Amino acid sequence: MDGACVYDEKTAIHELTQGLQMAKQLTVHPHSPEARDLLIQKILSSYHNAHFILQSLDTPHPAPAPPAPSLPESSESPGSKEFEFDQPFSIQNVSSRKRKGSATWEDHVRICSGNGLEDNTDDGFSWRKYGQKDISGAKFPRNYYRCSYSKEQKCLATKQVQRADDDPAVFDIAYKGKHTCKLGAQSASPPLPPPSPKKNEITPPYHHQLSPPNPDEMLSNLRANLSVDTSDLGGDIENLPSSFSFPSTSSGLMEDLHQFHFPNHYDDELWQVCSPFISPATSKSNFFTEWGSSSSLDFLAGPADANPNSEFMNSFF
DNA sequence: CAAATTTGACCCGA
DNA sequence: TCGGGTCAAATTTG
Structure with a gap:
């Protein structure tokens, strides 16, 4: 739109690119622990800068206050605010039809899985399929999931996952409700051991022994997982880099990254950028692109004004 | 054997 | 009546 914005976006992209390059360096060269720390700090700094820029870009057009659709009570604990999905955005409701008492779908995320064969839709929560x-009109069936802790902790979060007709590698995910489970709440608080680590689907992200793995392990994870899908940036640099690809079977590092707190609106954006990075457990690859709205992943966002860098670094090391 | 997934039936709003 | 969402019994999996 306006030049200033473009400029800022470019700056942000530049920062992100720098971060990526440094990440690459990290993966390529053997570094002393100090050097690695330094690089990591720089990477974080770049992302932080980008985040800051994007955030400031975002302020001119604050999120429209949506006519709050009737959410089903579900809110209980004010304390778990950070898991609250923000209200809907103006995206066309994928499922306008709902049963009595069911909430509108509050967030939509499109995930492109690397090979398109697997359901790489891990988002850090533990889900149980219930339908x-x-x-x-859709080629592929829609899958329904609810939080694994829906019973134990009365967590009302649910999600729908549907493979896109035109591209089987793409999953459209709709989230509904908010996580009120402890698991989710841990993103902002000291990790607790999950009730019972279930099998494969998700190793709960924020949580799950945050006991920092040893740096070497994290580094090797990073090394193994990092790769950047820049095709997206190619001829279209004006646009925000909506996606990165980090083929990954992530674990330690990625989980630790969950501690990274992104304040405000662009959190989501950044989260999109970083999530593959952070993608827990079984994710192999992928990038997130967001469509519709944001915020579903708010649960990642911690205290709005925390300094991401220091917070992150602290938890990281 | 417990927990997760599958799948047909049922419910409900449009 | 249709189609989407959920339930719950059966089945599978670890």
Whole structure:
């Protein structure tokens, strides 16, 4: 739109690019622990700068106050605010139809899985599938998940996952409700051991023994996982880099990254950028692109004014 | 054997 | 009546 914005976006992209380059360096050269720390700090700094820029870009057009659709009570604990999904955005509701008492779908995320064969839709929470349905007009069935802790902790979060017709590698995910489970709440508080680490699907992200793995391990993870999908940036640099690809089977490092707190609106954006990075457990690759709105991943965002760098670094090391 | 997934039936709003 | 969302019994998996 306006030149200033473009400029800022470019700056942000530049910062992100720098961060990526440094990340690459990190993966390529053997470094002393000090040097690695330095690089990591620089990487974080770059992302932080980008985040800051994007955030400031975002302020001119504050999120429209949506006509709050009737959410089903579900809110209980004010304390778990950070897991609250923000209100909907103006995206067309994928599922306008809802049963009595069900909430509107509050967030939509599009995930492109690397090979398109697997459901790499891990988002850090532990989900249990409770249904599958063929949807008229859709090639692929829609899968319904609810939080694994829905019973134990009365967590009301649910999500729908559907493979895109035109691109089987793409999953459209709709989130509903907010996580009120402890698991989610841990993103902002000291880790607790999950009730019972379930099998594969998600190793709960924020949580799960945050006991920092040893740096070497983290580094090797980083090394193994990092790769950047820049095709997206190619001819279209004006646009925010909506996606990165970090083929990854992530674990330690990625989980630690969950501690990274992104304040405010662009959190999501940044989260999109970083999530593959952070993608827990079983994710192999992928990038997130967001469509529709934001915030579903707010649960990652911690205290709005925390300094991401220091916070992150602290938890990281 | 417990927990997760599958799948057909049921419910409900449009 | 149709289609989407959920339930719950059966089945599978670890």
